[in-house]
Amino acid sequence: MLTEDIRRFVAQAARQEQFLDVVSGEEARARFHRHLDLSPRGEERVSLADALGRVLAGDVTAGVDVPGFDRSVVDGFALRAADTGGATEDAPVLLRLNGEVLAAGHAPTLTVEPGTATVIATGGMMPRGADAVVMVEHTEPVQGEPVDGESVDGESAAGETGLLVALSKPATPGAFVAAAGSDIGRGEVVLRRGQALTSREIGVLAAIGLAEVAVFRRPRVAILSTGDELTPPGQPIRPGAVYDSNAAILAAAVAELGCEPVPLGIAADDDDTLDQRVAQGLTCDALLLSGGTSKGAGDRSHKVVAQLKDPGIVAHGVALKPGKPLCLAVTAGKPVVVLPGFPTSAMFTFHSFVAPVLRALAGLPPATAEAVSATLPVRLGSERGRTEYVMVSLVHGAGPAGKGDLAAYPLSKGSGAVTAFSHADGFLAIDAQAEAVEAGTPVSVQLLGRAVAPSELIVVGSQCLGLNAVLGRLIAEGLTVKALNVGSMGGLAAARRGECDVAPIHLMDPATETYNTPFLTPGLELVTGYRRMQGIVFRPGDPRFEGKTAEAALVDVAGLADCILINRNAGSGTRILTDRLLGGLRPTGYWTQAKSHNAVAVAVGQSRADWGVAISSAATLYGLGFLPLREEHYDFVIPAARRDRPAVQRFIALIESAEVVEALRGMGFAR
Ligand SMILES: Nc1nc2c(c(=O)[nH]1)N[C@H]1C(S)=C(S)[C@@H](COP(=O)(O)OP(=O)(O)OC[C@H]3O[C@@H](n4cnc5c(N)ncnc54)[C@H](O)[C@@H]3O)O[C@H]1N2
Ligand code: MOO
Numbered sequence: 239m240l241t242e243d244i245r246r247f248v249a250q251a252a253r254q255e256q257f258l259d260v261v262s263g264e265e266a267r268a269r270f271h272r273h274l275d276l277s278p279r280g281e282e283r284v285s286l287a288d289a290l291g292r293v294l295a296g297d298v299t300a301g302v303d304v305p306g307f308d309r310s311v312v313d314g315f316a317l318r319a320a321d322t323g324g325a326t327e328d329a330p331v332l333l334r335l336n337g338e339v340l341a342a343g344h345a346p347t348l349t350v351e352p353g354t355a356t357v358i359a360t361g362g363m364m365p366r367g368a369d370a371v372v373m374v375e376h377t378e379p380v381q382g383e384p385v386d387g388e389s390v391d392g393e394s395a396a397g398e399t400g401l402l403v404a405l406s407k408p409a410t411p412g413a414f415v416a417a418a419g420s421d422i423g424r425g426e427v428v429l430r431r432g433q434a435l436t437s438r439e440i441g442v443l444a445a446i447g448l449a450e451v452a453v454f455r456r457p458r459v460a461i462l463s464t465g466d467e468l469t470p471p472g473q474p475i476r477p478g479a480v481y482d483s484n485a486a487i488l489a490a491a492v493a494e495l496g497c498e499p500v501p502l503g504i505a506a507d508d509d510d511t512l513d514q515r516v517a518q519g520l521t522c523d524a525l526l527l528s529g530g531t532s533k534g535a536g537d538r539s540h541k542v543v544a545q546l547k548d549p550g551i552v553a554h555g556v557a558l559k560p561g562k563p564l565c566l567a568v569t570a571g572k573p574v575v576v577l578p579g580f581p582t583s584a585m586f587t588f589h590s591f592v593a594p595v596l597r598a599l600a601g602l603p604p605a606t607a608e609a610v611s612a613t614l615p616v617r618l619g620s621e622r623g624r625t626e627y628v629m630v631s632l633v634h635g636a637g638p639a640g641k642g643d644l645a646a647y648p649l650s651k652g653s654g655a656v657t658a659f660s661h662a663d664g665f666l667a668i669d670a671q672a673e674a675v676e677a678g679t680p681v682s683v684q685l686l687g688r689a690v691a692p693s694e695l696i697v698v699g700s701q702c703l704g705l706n707a708v709l710g711r712l713i714a715e716g717l718t719v720k721a722l723n724v725g726s727m728g729g730l731a732a733a734r735r736g737e738c739d740v741a742p743i744h745l746m747d748p749a750t751e752t753y754n755t756p757f758l759t760p761g762l763e764l765v766t767g768y769r770r771m772q773g774i775v776f777r778p779g780d781p782r783f784e785g786k787t788a789e790a791a792l793v794d795v796a797g798l799a800d801c802i803l804i805n806r807n808a809g810s811g812t813r814i815l816t817d818r819l820l821g822g823l824r825p826t827g828y829w830t831q832a833k834s835h836n837a838v839a840v841a842v843g844q845s846r847a848d849w850g851v852a853i854s855s856a857a858t859l860y861g862l863g864f865l866p867l868r869e870e871h872y873d874f875v876i877p878a879a880r881r882d883r884p885a886v887q888r889f890i891a892l893i894e895s896a897e898v899v900e901a902l903r904g905m906g907f908a909r
Contacts, residue, residue, distance in 0.1 A: 259555060263625065266553035266566055267591060273549055273568035278454040278601035279523055285450050286443055289435045292453035293496045293601040298429040300446045303419035308364040309342075312414045315377060315403055316340065316368035317355040322408040330404035332380060337399045340365065355403055364415055371414035376407040422446060432603045434496060454601035459492045460519030461485055462502040464512065464530040464539045465579060470504065477844070483656050484528040484577070484584050491585070492526075495593055496600035505539075512542040516574075523599060524572060526592065529579030532563035539576050540565045546574060557670060559624040560653040561587040580653040586627060586665075608685045610664070612644035615737065616728070618675045620668040629662035630683055631722055634692045635737045645737045646683050647698070647722050662686060693720035695885040698738035699729020702872055703855055704768060705742060707901040708892050717885050727809065733762055733875045739886050741875040742767065744811050748818070753811075753871035763881060765890055767873040768907040770853040772815060773866040775842050780863065783849065788865035789819075795849065796823045803827035804838050804847035811870060816851045819867070836860075855906040869908070 261269075281295040310316060317333055325331040333355040336348045342361030350356055350367035358364070358371060380402040422428055428442050435443075435453070443451055468482040469475050482504055489499035500522050505511045507530060519525035530539035531554075544551055546569040554565040560583035565576035573595055577584040594604060612632060620626045630646040646666060649658045664683040668675055675681070694717045697709065701723040709719050724732065729741030747756035758764055774791060776783040782801060783791045795801040803825045806813040812835070820828075827847055832838045838850035839860040857864035874893070880886055892898050899909040 259553075260557050260562070261553055261555065263556050263558050263561075263590070266556045266564070269552040270566045270568065270573070270591065270595070273552060273571070274573055274595060275571045276595065276598035279457050279599055280455040281452050282455050283450045283452050286440050286448070289440050289443070289451055289453065290437070291493075291496060292435050292451075292456070294429055294431055294433045294435065294439075295452040295454045295601065296431050297427045298443065298446075298448070298451065300422045300424055300426050300428050302422075302446055303424045304422035304445050305416055305418055305420070307418050309416050310340075310358045310360060310362045310364060310371045310414055311416050312371055312373045313360050314358060314371045314373040314375075314414065315355040315405075316350055316358040316362075316365055316371050317405075317409065318350060318352060318368060319370040319409045319411040319413065321353060322370075322372065322405055325405045325408045327406040330378070330406050331408075332402045332404050335399045335401040335403055336365075354398060369411045369415070370409035372405050372407065372409050373414065376405060378404045378406070380404050432601055434602060454496075456496060456498040457523040457596060457599040458500050459497045459596065460500045460502050460522040460525045461488045461492065462515050462519055462525070462527045463504045464507060464527055465504070466507050468504045468529070483581050484579070487581065487585060487656075488526055488528065488577075488588065491588060491593070492596065495596045496602055497524075497596050507538045509538060509542060512538055513545075516542055516546075520569065520572065520574070522572075524592075524596065525574045526577060526588075527575070528577040528584045531565045531576040531578055543567050543574055543576055556587075557624045558587075559621060559626040561590075561627075562624060564591065566591065578653070581656040582629070582651075582658045583653040585659045609682050610644060610685060612646035612666075612681055612683050614666075614675055614677060614679045614681050615645045615647060615732065615735065616724075617677045618648055618650075618668065620672055620674055622673055623670055625670045626668040627665045628668065629658040629665050631661055631720065632663040632683060633696050633698065633720060633722070633732075633737050635735065644683070645732075645735070646681055647724065649722075659686070691718065693718045694883075695719045695740065695889060696738045697721040697740045697742065698724055698732040699741035699743050699875070700726045700872070702742065702770070704770070704872070704902050704905050704907040707898050707905065708889060711892055711898065712885070712888060715888070717888065719885075725809075726811065730757055730875060733877050734759060736877050736879060739876065739880045739883060740765075740889060742872060743875055744770070744870050744872045746811050746814055746870070748814060754873045754875070758875065761878050763876050763878050765874040765876055765893065766909075767871070767893065768902050768909045769869040770855070770872055770907055771866050772812060772851060772853055772868060772870050773857070773864050774849055775839055775852045775857045775860075775862045775864055776849045777842060777845070778861070778863045780848065783863060783865060786865065788867045791849075791865055792819060796820065796825045799826055801826065801849065802847045803830075804841040804850040805829070805831050806838065806851065807831045807833050812851050815867065815870075819851075853906075858906060872907075 284292060322331050333353060336354050336356040338348050340346055340356055340358040340362035342359055345363055346365035350365050356365050429439055463482045463485045467479045469479045471481050489501055492499040502515050502519055505515045527539045530537040546567055548570050551567045556564050563578045564587045567574040575592055577587050629649045631649055632644045632646055635643045635645050649661050651658050664685040666681045666683050713719055726743035726745045729743050732738045733741040743754055745757050746753050750756055754764055774788045782795050805828055832841055835852040835856040838852040839856040839862055841847040842850055842862055843860045854864050902909055
């Protein structure tokens with residue numbers, strides 16, 4: 239880029255006219271709805287085979303009774319209950335058998351007269367005269383005396399067979415008979431307008447004989463991602479690029495709301511492509527863009543949307559976090575929304591501003607929000623001026639399994655994270671004026687799904703790739719597992735509060751140079767995990783490290799101005815180790831801190847740094863050179879009160895099993 243171009247860009251960015259009119263979420267929503275027609279987009283008839291997920295356009299009334307006739311629900315004998323009084327095994331009641339067999343689908347022709355019975359199958363139609371059925375198990379066939387007028391083929395003129403059946407049990411009237419209309423009565427409203435059809439409702443439609451049903455036309459929702467950096471999943475990725483996750487998320491979310499996603503792909507940040515795609519999107523019922531709504535270089539989409547009329551943009555900038563750059567527009571009654579590019583922001587604003595509109599267009603009733611009370615286990619800082627929404631994962635605290643009070647762990651990965659929504663059970667709101675919410679504060683958590691199902695095993699602490707060797711097996715065995723990454727100290731605190739079953743930690747006590755045991759407090763036990771080799775990571779072939787011991791390399795590079803270290807965050811076990819090795823030395827890069835082994839390896843792999851301290855598995859994963867330093871102990875703190883739980887017992891058994899030890903060794907972890 240030429241200096242002149244850069245100067246022009248900076249000048250332009252400084253003159254940003256947007257976000258001057260940041261409004262509250264309620265105000266933005268009200269302006270948006272004022273210009274929208276929130277009624278469904280017409281109706282169509284579909285066959286039951288195509289009805290799954292569709293929304294009923296009208297109430298469905300049954301035109302038939304289900305069952306359509308009184309039927310037997312067992313294999314046995316249709317008879318008159320009054321004939322069976324007093325029957326026992328010792329003194330059975332004898333009834334004469336009528337000359338027909340009522341298999342399912344056969345209409346009876348003979349009346350069950352007093353003293354007679356007719357063979358009937360499950361699903362068979364009850365004959366006239368009969369009011370009960372006795373199960374075949376409670377009967378014995380008996381050869382009786384021929385009745386008057388019996389013919390050669392053994393059937394009397396009255397339709398009797400000469401056979402007798404002996405009953406060892408009396409029947410009450412109505413026994414084993416399902417009455418006509420007892421499931422669905424003719425004229426009954428079985429399904430309601432606005433109901434989304436699942437397999438259960440489709441079964442009801444089929445049972446009342448409908449092959450087709452009237453549903454609302456599915457609103458077509460165009461989805462366009464914007465940004466030069468976006469790469470479609472499945473393609474190789476270049477440095478600085480990211481995979482387009484918003485398009486896939488939005489398409490699925492739109493489909494979940496009974497709409498038809500129309501993918502428009504990725505538009506680069508130039509006005510012509512965008513204009514063209516926006517025009518294409520406007521042939522649909524709604525248009526969703528993501529990215530390019532804020533102040534960055536190349537943020538074009540809101541400018542293209544700004545050209546829409548009738549009325550065009552109604553709000554650009556809301557006092558919410560995430561979601562500030564949200565841009566809401568309407569043109570000729572159609573919603574056009576530019577969602578922020580960051581996935582969590584995009585999803586959050588989608589669910590709070592777009593989903594209710596799409597539900598209405600699809601004919602679905604408003605979603606009912608369910609909230610639960612919980613306690614915040616850690617302090618949460620917040621920015622003043624915007625209502626902040628924080629995604630949380632809920633765990634049941636101390637108390638009988640799954641019954642304790644809920645603790646709401648913030649999933650603080652920021653707006654750019656894509657995992658927050660899938661890991662979250664719900665979210666809490668922090669008032670726009672609050673600067674922080676203290677640990678221990680009661681909070682109300684709005685659930686994303688239905689009720690929070692308690693997990694059988696809750697793992698809170700430091701996460702490690704090796705842990706998957708155990709958790710993966712537990713999950714495959716059918717256990718429900720929730721694992722939250724809050725670091726070793728966070729895990730220890732959760733274990734002390736009784737909020738987890740297992741807290742994986744790797745904390746070295748500098749005074750004793752021992753791992754983990756010095757951190758145990760009464761009520762906590764330690765289960766030995768595995769050891770991870772820590773060492774110096776570097777790019778293979780770098781002569782400053784290659785072939786040396788870690789200690790020797792360290793002495794050689796510590797004073798070099800152009801050999802850049804990527805350090806770890808203060809408080810991490812690896813940082814303690816690094817500081818001990820360095821003594822008082824402060825190599826170039828000392829103050830740059832990465833928060834994980836992976837982040838250290840990436841920085842070295844991409845040449846932002848030349849060396850760092852990480853575990854060997856990270857070096858292997860990123861193809862880096864590795865000089866071993868010392869082993870770190872990754873163990874499991876278990877609250878004694880939870881040790882006897884079946885899932886905890888299974889966890890311990892697995893970690894000690896030959897199978898898991900072998901799997902861990904394969905990943906570079908020693909048991
Ligand atoms: N100087 C300021 N900078 C920013 C502000 C601000 O007020 N002043 N607002 C910040 C906030 S808050 C948000 S949220 C983001 C949103 O910015 P945009 O909506 O313009 O989004 P982009 O800049 O295009 O992208 C942001 C980020 O998200 C990634 N991205 C974009 N699209 C996708 C996609 N389809 N799939 C996956 N990831 C995507 C993109 O690569 C960027 O990393 O702006 C702040 N900046
Ligand atoms: O408002 Mo942005 O959406 O925080 O990340």
